[in-house]
Amino acid sequence: MDAAELDALFTPEALRLLDALPPLHSTGDVARAVSQLRAAGHSPELVSAVVGQARLRVRAWAKFGDFADRMLFTRAGLEQATRLPIAARHAGRMRDAGIGSVADLGCGIGGDALGFAGIGLRVHAVDADPVTAALAAYNLAPFGADVTVVNGLAEDAPLDDVDAVWLDPARRTAGHTETARVQASDYTPGLDWCFALAKVMPVGIKLGPAFDRALIPDDVEAQWISADGSTIECVLWSGRLAREGVRRAALVTRGQEAWELTAPADADDEPVRTLGAFVHEPAGAVIRARLIGEVARTLDAGVLAPGIAYLTGDAEATSPFAASFRVRETLPADVRSLGAALRARSIGTLEIKKRGVDVDPAVLRTKLKLRGDESATLILTRVGGKRIALLCDRV
Structure with missing residues (x-):
């Protein structure tokens, strides 16, 4: 636009x-x-x-629900906007920390600002792109004088009258349609500026879920978030927005439900185990936060193979932080034999999951030539350097 x-x-x-x-x-x-x-x-x-x-x-309905029917967007702005239920959780953390006003720097089309304003925080929103700032002003207009939106640079925004800052550095090239990812050194505003601000006032910094962990400062809380099966972001919290004793957190949401795992540091992994009756796949936020060991201990499980984020064990236990599968049997891993085995079991509907193997599930599904009325999950991975195929049922 x-x-x-x-x-x-x-x-x-x-x-x-x-x-x-x-x-x-x-x-x-x-x-x-x-x-x-x-x-x-x-x-x-x-x-x-x-x-x-x-x-x-x-x-936009997937992110904003009914609110989408009165909002305006650019394609890139919608793709990069925070889902409203997640923005509401960010806002809740602000309110619980005693924050009454927040500067939203890099506000985009206003997704996070909607969450902040929706629970009564005063918001000063800033975006460097004039078109995007205009759309944010339209989207936030129902909140009246409690929200101001300006076109400008984050670095120039006055912060004397706000209690906290929300930063969403631009991680893609400028534009309203097709954009490309940029390196962390090219974020706008720059990470050095963001991290320096986080040392002097309460700040939340929204980053991609694959953000380089080596760049995370030691004095912030890093929270990874998975929503409805997708790992969507990493937020760094500083000052009173960071929880005492928490440096790693994994928030998992499904619909209106949410669960969180917190720890003072990366969790130690459990030892490798031989394949048991169950395989568990930790949520992406758990994997990114390196809290797999915490989940493994609640499931009485161990790692299926070094460097592979699958757990295995014999206990009939489940966790909101992992998807669990009951193992039926191990099948041949080559495509022809695997397809024959699945057809012999009348499996026509197959969920394919994989880790540690170079497989395109869509291409594989076509090659398997499935037939039948039964359904199952196929897990493809490597154990001891060997590719294995596990026929499973979701628990």
Whole structure:
């Protein structure tokens, strides 16, 4: 989206047309909407802006729910925005720490600021991109004077009147559609500036889940977050936003439920075990936080193979921090024999999981030529340098 498209969108006519459109779920829905709007005499520029936003609102439902129906987006801004339930958890931590006002530096389209403002915090939001800042101002307008949004650099934002700072450094190239990841040394604002600020006031820094752990300062709490099966971010908390004695945390959410594992440091791993009756796959946040050993001890399990994040044991135990699978049997690992074995067991629906092996599950599924009414999970991994295939059922 450029400034001209933004101007076309920020008119009463365009906003009325947008709100009147039904959800556009398919390319057919989009084509019909374009045809109807053009037939009604609207300009191509206006139609493009309105239909584009309607399509983004449908995609935004996964992150923002009902709120998506009154928000505006860029494609890149939506992709990079924090899910609203997670933003609400960040806001809750701020409130619990006695924070009343926060500067959201690098606010994007306003996802985190929605969470902060939604529980009554005063928010000063800043974004370096003028189009993105304008969209954030629109999205946050219902909160009135409690939220201000400006176009500017994070480094220039006044911080005297806020209790804490939320930082979301730009980790991709600039743009509203196609963007590319940049190295940590090229984040904006720079990490040195972010970490220096975190030493003098309470700060939360949102980073990618694969952020280099060697760069994490020793005096912050690092919290990795998995939501509905996807590991989405790592947040570094400083000052009173960091919990006493906690340096590693894994937050796992599914729907409205949440569980958290905390520790003062990386957990020691449990020893390697031979394959037992169950295989457990820790959540991505647990793996990133290096708290696999903590989960293994609750499951009376050990590591299936060195360097492979699968656990195994014989105890009928489960954990919210891991997916558990009951092992049926070990099958041949070569594709032809494996496919024959699965068809002989009438398995037509197969979930394929893998670690430590170079396999594309979609390609493999085609090669297996599955047939039958049964379902199962196939776990592909390496043990002792040998590739193995485990036929399992989810517990």
